[in-house]
Amino acid sequence: MPAPSILLLGASGYLGVPLLAEFLTHRSKFSRLAILTDESRKHKFEDAKAKGVELIIGSYLEPDSFKGFNTVLSLLGNHAMADQPSIIKACLAAKVTEFYPSEFGGDSSQGPYVTNRYFDEKNKTRAFLAETVAKNPDSGFNYTLIMCGGFMEYVMNPIFGGDEESETFTFYGSGEKREPFTSVADVCRYTVASTLMPKSPSGARSFKIPEAWYTWSEVISTISRASGVEYKPIFLPNEEAVEKAKQFKESGDADGELTFSLKALIGSLGFEAVPEPWDNDKFPEIVPVNLETALKQYFAKSKPEV
Ligand SMILES: NC(=O)c1ccc[n+]([C@@H]2O[C@H](COP(=O)([O-])OP(=O)(O)OC[C@H]3O[C@@H](n4cnc5c(N)ncnc54)[C@H](OP(=O)(O)O)[C@@H]3O)[C@@H](O)[C@H]2O)c1
Structure with missing residues:
Protein backbone atom coordinates (compact mmCIF):
# COMPACT_ATOMS: atom_id res chain seq x y z
CA MET A 1 0.00 0.00 0.00
CA PRO A 2 1.48 3.41 -0.94
CA ALA A 3 2.02 5.84 1.95
CA PRO A 4 -1.31 7.64 2.54
CA SER A 5 -1.54 11.37 1.90
CA ILE A 6 -3.64 12.83 4.72
CA LEU A 7 -5.90 15.90 4.72
CA LEU A 8 -7.72 16.95 7.92
CA LEU A 9 -10.89 19.07 8.19
CA GLY A 10 -11.67 20.63 11.58
CA ALA A 11 -8.10 20.25 12.83
CA SER A 12 -8.45 23.03 15.43
CA GLY A 13 -11.26 21.29 17.34
CA TYR A 14 -11.40 19.21 20.51
CA LEU A 15 -10.59 16.02 18.58
CA GLY A 16 -8.70 17.67 15.73
CA VAL A 17 -5.84 18.97 17.91
CA PRO A 18 -4.78 15.63 19.49
CA LEU A 19 -5.41 13.78 16.22
CA LEU A 20 -3.05 16.09 14.35
CA ALA A 21 -0.47 15.56 17.12
CA GLU A 22 -0.79 11.77 16.71
CA PHE A 23 -0.34 12.06 12.93
CA LEU A 24 2.78 14.15 13.55
CA THR A 25 4.17 11.40 15.80
CA HIS A 26 3.90 9.03 12.82
CA ARG A 27 4.76 11.63 10.16
CA SER A 28 7.29 9.42 8.31
CA LYS A 29 4.57 6.88 7.46
CA PHE A 30 2.63 9.42 5.38
CA SER A 31 3.55 11.00 2.06
CA ARG A 32 1.74 14.26 2.97
CA LEU A 33 0.10 15.64 6.09
CA ALA A 34 -2.12 18.67 5.57
CA ILE A 35 -4.96 20.71 7.03
CA LEU A 36 -7.71 22.17 4.87
CA THR A 37 -8.80 25.54 6.18
CA ASP A 38 -10.02 28.89 4.94
CA GLU A 39 -8.72 32.47 5.11
CA SER A 40 -10.69 33.27 8.26
CA ARG A 41 -9.32 30.27 10.18
CA LYS A 42 -5.77 29.90 8.89
CA HIS A 43 -4.25 31.88 11.81
CA LYS A 44 -5.15 28.94 14.09
CA PHE A 45 -2.59 26.74 12.37
CA GLU A 46 0.66 28.76 12.65
CA ASP A 47 2.03 26.24 15.15
CA ALA A 48 1.11 23.26 12.93
CA LYS A 49 2.72 24.99 9.95
CA ALA A 50 5.90 25.50 11.95
CA LYS A 51 5.92 21.75 12.61
CA GLY A 52 5.84 21.05 8.87
CA VAL A 53 2.10 20.48 8.36
CA GLU A 54 0.89 21.78 4.96
CA LEU A 55 -1.95 24.29 4.97
CA ILE A 56 -4.38 24.07 2.07
CA ILE A 57 -6.46 27.24 1.92
CA GLY A 58 -9.79 26.70 0.22
CA SER A 59 -13.38 25.64 0.51
CA TYR A 60 -14.27 22.12 1.61
CA LEU A 61 -17.06 22.22 -0.99
CA GLU A 62 -14.61 22.43 -3.93
CA PRO A 63 -12.88 19.38 -5.46
CA ASP A 64 -9.71 21.44 -6.04
CA SER A 65 -9.17 21.61 -2.26
CA PHE A 66 -8.80 17.82 -2.08
CA LYS A 67 -6.73 17.16 -5.23
CA GLY A 68 -3.56 15.15 -4.56
CA PHE A 69 -4.82 13.59 -1.30
CA ASN A 70 -6.08 10.04 -1.01
CA THR A 71 -7.26 10.11 2.64
CA VAL A 72 -9.55 12.77 4.14
CA LEU A 73 -10.65 12.86 7.78
CA SER A 74 -13.55 15.07 8.82
CA LEU A 75 -13.40 16.23 12.44
CA LEU A 76 -16.10 18.83 11.98
CA GLY A 77 -18.44 19.73 14.84
CA ASN A 78 -22.22 19.35 15.04
CA HIS A 79 -23.18 22.25 12.77
CA ALA A 80 -20.64 21.97 9.93
CA MET A 81 -21.33 18.23 9.83
CA ALA A 82 -24.40 19.00 7.74
CA ASP A 83 -22.00 19.84 4.90
CA GLN A 84 -20.49 16.36 4.83
CA PRO A 85 -22.55 15.01 1.87
CA SER A 86 -21.34 17.99 -0.24
CA ILE A 87 -17.79 17.46 1.04
CA ILE A 88 -17.99 13.78 0.04
CA LYS A 89 -19.12 14.77 -3.47
CA ALA A 90 -16.10 17.08 -3.74
CA CYS A 91 -13.81 14.30 -2.46
CA LEU A 92 -15.18 11.80 -4.99
CA ALA A 93 -14.61 14.30 -7.81
CA ALA A 94 -11.04 14.81 -6.58
CA LYS A 95 -10.40 11.03 -6.56
CA VAL A 96 -10.01 10.73 -2.80
CA THR A 97 -10.07 7.01 -1.97
CA GLU A 98 -10.67 7.01 1.81
CA PHE A 99 -13.04 9.27 3.75
CA TYR A 100 -13.50 9.29 7.52
CA PRO A 101 -16.75 11.07 8.46
CA SER A 102 -17.00 12.92 11.76
CA GLU A 103 -18.23 9.96 13.83
CA PHE A 104 -16.11 9.05 16.88
CA GLY A 105 -18.98 8.02 19.14
CA GLY A 106 -21.74 5.42 19.17
CA ASP A 107 -23.07 3.06 16.54
CA SER A 108 -25.93 5.13 15.22
CA SER A 109 -27.18 2.38 12.89
CA GLN A 110 -29.16 0.60 15.65
CA GLY A 111 -32.34 0.96 17.70
CA PRO A 112 -33.23 4.47 18.92
CA TYR A 113 -29.86 5.81 17.66
CA VAL A 114 -31.29 5.70 14.12
CA ASP A 138 -15.07 1.75 -10.06
CA SER A 139 -14.04 4.95 -8.31
CA GLY A 140 -11.93 3.29 -5.61
CA PHE A 141 -13.84 5.39 -3.06
CA ASN A 142 -13.95 3.89 0.45
CA TYR A 143 -14.97 5.08 3.87
CA THR A 144 -14.16 4.26 7.49
CA LEU A 145 -16.30 4.65 10.62
CA ILE A 146 -14.55 4.89 13.99
CA MET A 147 -16.82 3.97 16.91
CA CYS A 148 -15.28 4.52 20.32
CA GLY A 149 -18.25 5.23 22.60
CA GLY A 150 -17.82 8.29 24.80
CA PHE A 151 -14.51 10.10 25.18
CA MET A 152 -13.43 9.37 28.78
CA GLU A 153 -12.43 12.98 29.45
CA TYR A 154 -15.81 14.15 28.14
CA VAL A 155 -17.62 12.79 31.20
CA MET A 156 -16.61 16.10 32.80
CA ASN A 157 -18.42 18.00 30.03
CA PRO A 158 -21.98 19.11 30.86
CA ILE A 159 -23.18 17.15 27.83
CA PHE A 160 -22.45 13.94 29.76
CA GLY A 161 -23.24 15.39 33.19
CA GLY A 162 -20.06 16.52 34.98
CA ASP A 163 -20.04 19.90 36.75
CA GLU A 164 -16.68 20.78 38.26
CA GLU A 165 -17.94 23.97 39.86
CA SER A 166 -20.73 22.39 41.88
CA GLU A 167 -18.89 19.03 42.17
CA THR A 168 -21.97 17.18 41.00
CA PHE A 169 -22.75 14.71 38.26
CA THR A 170 -26.26 14.72 36.81
CA PHE A 171 -27.55 11.74 34.85
CA TYR A 172 -31.00 11.29 33.34
CA GLY A 173 -31.48 7.59 33.96
CA SER A 174 -30.38 4.69 36.12
CA GLY A 175 -26.82 4.47 37.45
CA GLU A 176 -26.83 0.85 36.28
CA LYS A 177 -26.99 1.85 32.60
CA ARG A 178 -23.58 1.20 31.04
CA GLU A 179 -21.64 3.12 28.42
CA PRO A 180 -18.49 2.23 26.48
CA PHE A 181 -15.60 4.73 26.76
CA THR A 182 -12.18 5.39 25.23
CA SER A 183 -9.67 8.12 26.10
CA VAL A 184 -9.26 10.81 23.44
CA ALA A 185 -5.55 10.00 23.05
CA ASP A 186 -6.40 6.34 22.39
CA VAL A 187 -9.15 7.30 19.89
CA CYS A 188 -6.42 9.21 18.03
CA ARG A 189 -4.01 6.25 18.20
CA TYR A 190 -6.59 3.84 16.76
CA THR A 191 -7.64 6.32 14.06
CA VAL A 192 -4.09 6.99 12.84
CA ALA A 193 -3.23 3.26 12.92
CA SER A 194 -6.38 2.49 10.89
CA THR A 195 -5.26 4.77 8.04
CA LEU A 196 -2.30 2.43 7.53
CA MET A 197 -4.41 -0.75 7.38
CA PRO A 198 -5.67 -2.44 4.17
CA LYS A 199 -8.93 -1.15 2.74
CA SER A 200 -12.09 -3.21 2.87
CA PRO A 201 -13.08 -4.86 -0.46
CA SER A 202 -16.68 -3.72 0.19
CA GLY A 203 -15.69 -0.05 0.22
CA ALA A 204 -16.82 0.37 3.85
CA ARG A 205 -14.91 -0.41 7.05
CA SER A 206 -15.77 0.20 10.64
CA PHE A 207 -13.63 -0.10 13.73
CA LYS A 208 -15.34 -0.47 17.12
CA ILE A 209 -12.60 0.30 19.59
CA PRO A 210 -13.95 1.19 23.09
CA GLU A 211 -11.62 0.44 26.00
CA ALA A 212 -14.40 -0.97 28.23
CA TRP A 213 -17.95 -0.63 29.54
CA TYR A 214 -18.62 1.44 32.67
CA THR A 215 -21.94 1.90 34.46
CA TRP A 216 -22.76 5.54 35.17
CA SER A 217 -22.48 4.83 38.91
CA GLU A 218 -18.93 3.56 38.23
CA VAL A 219 -18.24 6.66 36.14
CA ILE A 220 -19.21 8.93 39.03
CA SER A 221 -17.23 7.00 41.66
CA THR A 222 -14.22 6.97 39.30
CA ILE A 223 -14.47 10.75 38.87
CA SER A 224 -14.40 11.10 42.68
CA ARG A 225 -11.34 8.83 43.03
CA ALA A 226 -9.47 10.47 40.15
CA SER A 227 -10.19 14.05 41.24
CA GLY A 228 -9.85 13.50 45.00
CA VAL A 229 -13.21 15.28 45.38
CA GLU A 230 -16.44 13.50 46.32
CA TYR A 231 -18.78 14.18 43.38
CA LYS A 232 -22.46 14.15 44.34
CA PRO A 233 -24.50 11.91 41.99
CA ILE A 234 -27.86 13.34 40.88
CA PHE A 235 -30.06 10.81 39.09
CA LEU A 236 -33.13 12.29 37.37
CA PRO A 237 -35.92 10.55 35.43
CA ASN A 238 -35.01 9.92 31.80
CA GLU A 239 -38.34 11.49 30.69
CA GLU A 240 -37.10 14.88 31.98
CA ALA A 241 -34.30 14.86 29.37
CA VAL A 242 -36.80 13.87 26.65
CA GLU A 243 -39.06 16.76 27.71
CA LYS A 244 -36.17 19.26 27.80
CA ALA A 245 -35.06 18.22 24.30
CA LYS A 246 -38.63 18.89 23.13
CA GLN A 247 -38.69 22.32 24.80
CA PHE A 248 -35.34 23.32 23.26
CA LYS A 249 -36.62 22.23 19.85
CA GLU A 250 -39.76 24.35 20.25
CA SER A 251 -37.71 27.39 21.27
CA GLY A 252 -35.36 26.94 18.29
CA ASP A 253 -32.27 26.21 20.44
CA ALA A 254 -30.51 23.59 18.30
CA ASP A 255 -27.57 23.08 20.69
CA GLY A 256 -29.91 22.55 23.66
CA GLU A 257 -31.99 20.14 21.61
CA LEU A 258 -28.89 18.16 20.57
CA THR A 259 -27.50 18.04 24.12
CA PHE A 260 -30.72 16.82 25.72
CA SER A 261 -31.47 14.39 22.87
CA LEU A 262 -28.11 12.78 23.62
CA LYS A 263 -28.68 12.82 27.40
CA ALA A 264 -32.08 11.18 26.87
CA LEU A 265 -30.54 8.50 24.66
CA ILE A 266 -27.62 7.56 26.90
CA GLY A 267 -29.91 7.40 29.94
CA SER A 268 -32.51 5.18 28.24
CA LEU A 269 -32.49 1.43 28.71
CA GLY A 270 -32.56 -1.27 26.05
CA PHE A 271 -29.85 -0.30 23.58
CA GLU A 272 -26.15 0.32 24.15
CA ALA A 273 -23.88 2.71 22.28
CA VAL A 274 -21.37 0.30 20.72
CA PRO A 275 -22.58 -3.31 20.65
CA GLU A 276 -19.88 -5.97 20.78
CA PRO A 277 -17.93 -7.57 19.11
CA TRP A 278 -15.25 -4.89 19.16
CA ASP A 279 -12.14 -4.62 17.01
CA ASN A 280 -9.42 -3.77 19.55
CA ASP A 281 -7.54 -7.00 18.76
CA LYS A 282 -6.88 -5.70 15.24
CA PHE A 283 -4.55 -3.16 16.92
CA PRO A 284 -2.29 -5.32 19.11
CA GLU A 285 0.26 -2.51 19.48
CA ILE A 286 -2.27 -0.23 21.25
CA VAL A 287 -2.76 -0.69 25.00
CA PRO A 288 -5.58 1.70 25.93
CA VAL A 289 -5.79 3.45 29.30
CA ASN A 290 -8.73 2.84 31.60
CA LEU A 291 -11.20 5.49 32.80
CA GLU A 292 -9.44 6.15 36.11
CA THR A 293 -6.06 6.74 34.44
CA ALA A 294 -7.57 9.01 31.78
CA LEU A 295 -9.42 11.04 34.41
CA LYS A 296 -6.35 11.32 36.67
CA GLN A 297 -4.48 12.76 33.66
CA TYR A 298 -7.42 15.06 32.93
CA PHE A 299 -7.57 16.45 36.49
CA ALA A 300 -3.76 16.76 36.72
CA LYS A 301 -3.80 18.92 33.56
CA SER A 302 -6.75 21.06 34.58
CA LYS A 303 -5.34 21.93 38.04
CA PRO A 304 -3.76 25.40 38.12
CA GLU A 305 0.03 25.36 38.55
CA VAL A 306 1.31 26.55 41.94
N1 LIG B 1 -17.61 10.40 21.79
C1 LIG B 1 -17.52 11.53 22.44
O1 LIG B 1 -17.64 11.60 23.68
C2 LIG B 1 -17.25 12.79 21.67
C3 LIG B 1 -16.94 13.96 22.35
C4 LIG B 1 -16.65 15.10 21.59
C5 LIG B 1 -16.70 15.04 20.21
N2 LIG B 1 -17.01 13.87 19.60
C6 LIG B 1 -17.09 13.81 18.13
O2 LIG B 1 -15.86 14.22 17.57
C7 LIG B 1 -16.10 14.92 16.35
C8 LIG B 1 -15.42 16.29 16.41
O3 LIG B 1 -16.05 17.05 17.45
P1 LIG B 1 -15.27 18.18 18.25
O4 LIG B 1 -15.86 18.22 19.63
O5 LIG B 1 -13.80 18.00 18.10
O6 LIG B 1 -15.76 19.46 17.48
P2 LIG B 1 -15.30 20.98 17.74
O7 LIG B 1 -14.39 21.07 18.92
O8 LIG B 1 -16.53 21.78 17.72
O9 LIG B 1 -14.42 21.31 16.46
C9 LIG B 1 -14.99 21.39 15.21
C10 LIG B 1 -13.95 21.78 14.19
O10 LIG B 1 -14.65 22.03 12.96
C11 LIG B 1 -14.25 23.31 12.47
N3 LIG B 1 -15.36 23.95 11.75
C12 LIG B 1 -16.60 24.22 12.21
N4 LIG B 1 -17.32 24.84 11.26
C13 LIG B 1 -16.53 24.94 10.18
C14 LIG B 1 -16.70 25.46 8.89
N5 LIG B 1 -17.87 26.00 8.50
N6 LIG B 1 -15.65 25.42 8.03
C15 LIG B 1 -14.48 24.87 8.40
N7 LIG B 1 -14.24 24.35 9.62
C16 LIG B 1 -15.25 24.38 10.50
C17 LIG B 1 -13.93 24.10 13.73
O11 LIG B 1 -13.15 25.21 13.38
P3 LIG B 1 -13.51 26.65 14.02
O12 LIG B 1 -13.39 26.45 15.50
O13 LIG B 1 -12.49 27.53 13.43
O14 LIG B 1 -14.92 26.96 13.59
C18 LIG B 1 -13.17 23.05 14.53
O15 LIG B 1 -11.85 22.91 14.06
C19 LIG B 1 -17.62 15.00 16.20
O16 LIG B 1 -18.05 13.97 15.36
C20 LIG B 1 -18.13 14.77 17.59
O17 LIG B 1 -19.42 14.19 17.64
C21 LIG B 1 -17.28 12.75 20.29
Missing part, protein backbone atom coordinates in the same frame (compact mmCIF):
# COMPACT_ATOMS: atom_id res chain seq x y z
CA THR A 115 -33.93 8.35 14.86
CA ASN A 116 -32.32 10.30 17.73
CA ARG A 117 -31.89 13.96 16.79
CA TYR A 118 -28.26 14.02 17.99
CA PHE A 119 -27.28 11.52 15.28
CA ASP A 120 -29.30 13.07 12.40
CA GLU A 121 -26.36 14.50 10.47
CA LYS A 122 -24.12 11.52 11.23
CA ASN A 123 -26.80 9.15 9.90
CA LYS A 124 -27.45 11.27 6.80
CA THR A 125 -23.70 11.17 6.14
CA ARG A 126 -23.55 7.39 6.65
CA ALA A 127 -26.42 6.91 4.18
CA PHE A 128 -24.75 9.23 1.67
CA LEU A 129 -21.44 7.37 1.98
CA ALA A 130 -23.12 3.99 1.40
CA GLU A 131 -24.92 5.41 -1.65
CA THR A 132 -21.69 6.94 -2.98
CA VAL A 133 -19.85 3.61 -2.76
CA ALA A 134 -22.78 1.72 -4.36
CA LYS A 135 -23.16 4.20 -7.23
CA ASN A 136 -19.43 4.50 -7.96
CA PRO A 137 -18.07 0.96 -7.84
